[in-house]
Amino acid sequence: MPLFQGDDLACRRGEALIFEAVDFALEPGEALWLAGPNGSGKSSLLRLMAGLLKPIAGRITWDGREIGKDAEAHRARLRYLGHLDAVKAHLSVTENLLFWAEYWGLAPNAAGPALSRLGLAHLKDAPARQLSAGQRRRLGLARLALGPVALWLLDEPSAALDAAGVDLLATLIDECRAQGGIVVYSSHDTLPVADAHKLTLAPLSLDIGIA
Amino acid sequence: MTAFAVLIRRDLRLGLRQGVDALVVVLFFLVAGALFPFAIGPEPERLSHLAGGVALAMAALAALLSLDRLYQTDFEDGSFDQIMLSGLPLELVAVAKAVAHWLLTGLPLLVAAPVLALMLRLPAAGQGPLLLSLALSTPILSLLGGLGAALTLGARRGGVLLTFLVLPLYVPALVLGAAGLDGSLTGAGGTPHWLILGGLDIAALALCPWATAAALREANA
Numbered sequence: 001m002p003l004f005q006g007d008d009l010a011c012r013r014g015e016a017l018i019f020e021a022v023d024f025a026l027e028p029g030e031a032l033w034l035a036g037p038n039g040s041g042k043s044s045l046l047r048l049m050a051g052l053l054k055p056i057a058g059r060i061t062w063d064g065r066e067i068g069k070d071a072e073a074h075r076a077r078l079r080y081l082g083h084l085d086a087v088k089a090h091l092s093v094t095e096n097l098l099f100w101a102e103y104w105g106l107a108p109n110a111a112g113p114a115l116s117r118l119g120l121a122h123l124k125d126a127p128a129r130q131l132s133a134g135q136r137r138r139l140g141l142a143r144l145a146l147g148p149v150a151l152w153l154l155d156e157p158s159a160a161l162d163a164a165g166v167d168l169l170a171t172l173i174d175e176c177r178a179q180g181g182i183v184v185y186s187s188h189d190t191l192p193v194a195d196a197h198k199l200t201l202a203p204l205s206l207d208i209g210i211a
Numbered sequence: 212m213t214a215f216a217v218l219i220r221r222d223l224r225l226g227l228r229q230g231v232d233a234l235v236v237v238l239f240f241l242v243a244g245a246l247f248p249f250a251i252g253p254e255p256e257r258l259s260h261l262a263g264g265v266a267l268a269m270a271a272l273a274a275l276l277s278l279d280r281l282y283q284t285d286f287e288d289g290s291f292d293q294i295m296l297s298g299l300p301l302e303l304v305a306v307a308k309a310v311a312h313w314l315l316t317g318l319p320l321l322v323a324a325p326v327l328a329l330m331l332r333l334p335a336a337g338q339g340p341l342l343l344s345l346a347l348s349t350p351i352l353s354l355l356g357g358l359g360a361a362l363t364l365g366a367r368r369g370g371v372l373l374t375f376l377v378l379p380l381y382v383p384a385l386v387l388g389a390a391g392l393d394g395s396l397t398g399a400g401g402t403p404h405w406l407i408l409g410g411l412d413i414a415a416l417a418l419c420p421w422a423t424a425a426a427l428r429e430a431n432a
Contacts, residue, residue: 050296052431052432053432054432075297076298080292082289082292084287084288085288085289086290086293087288088225088288090225091221099221100293103217103221103294103299104214104297104298105214105298
């Protein structure tokens, strides 16, 4: 049985059905690229996988156990990067990252190396409001470098990144997979990630019930 | 340090770094309270009669000032998803937020209250009881306020809605706080009122976090 699996998933936001009959199955070390036009439900699927949303049909399992029944263990094994970077403008770069490290109970001394890894070491004492969009994204990605976890869920991780940043992201993804981690990411562009599975979400027609 | 304490420390740091929050609350409390002698006249007799009630009512209004941003900023910058994805139960997140709100508003109000009481000619014997009434009623303002903030998340004109939602809920805390102060000034004793107020504190601490967490889950779904 695959480690991380979703069967016949359907998702609704408000009144609108976003997608239905979506399946995925991932083994340790595998990557899944979510593709599809705007509004096709890539972000919603990632939020389902994180347990931030509940599917209206279908089930998501980790090692055979439904993630909703094991919510705390599931939260502890994943890192989620939303389309917002969760960066506080009034804290310094280090304070931002250190807060998440301490809040998640990780070693605080992992913050320095994580910032260096993302090329933010020279900005570590700068207030985060001085960061550019790409630098804010790097600070968001630095949370991934705080320590190994089993599952990464990345919503448009390459948005606002420069070419070097995209390469660095691909390297981080490779390293996570080499340690047996599963990476799911959504992207409009092709990221340089080796043999990722591709799941293309198609937008449902919006005139359900009218035509 | 536990996630609970780390979250409180971050909110305090953000509140103090932005600088205005605690200061604005105190200034509003003092300035709004100082309007009363102008409006009702400077006779000490009349003023001292109203002083305690004015201080408690102004505290309730001042506590509202920073409430609408209690969860709003974390929702807008994506922090709330990350806060949810941790081992800290959402109920404890709600308590941590209320504690941070109290430290940034309730505590500064306690410090400023004697000044307002002096301006309003509260008898010296009333200073202690006023502080006790405020100390017992401000935690309720923060806990119920947190619930209101969670319920109005994402609503248009949420701040206005929040005011209408929360102020009526503040009435029992105001009534008991004022009654306690009055009782001790007239010699009847304020203890029964303060005991009930303390009971309300405990009830709010026991119930508000659950309701707040439910509202937050709904808002983030």
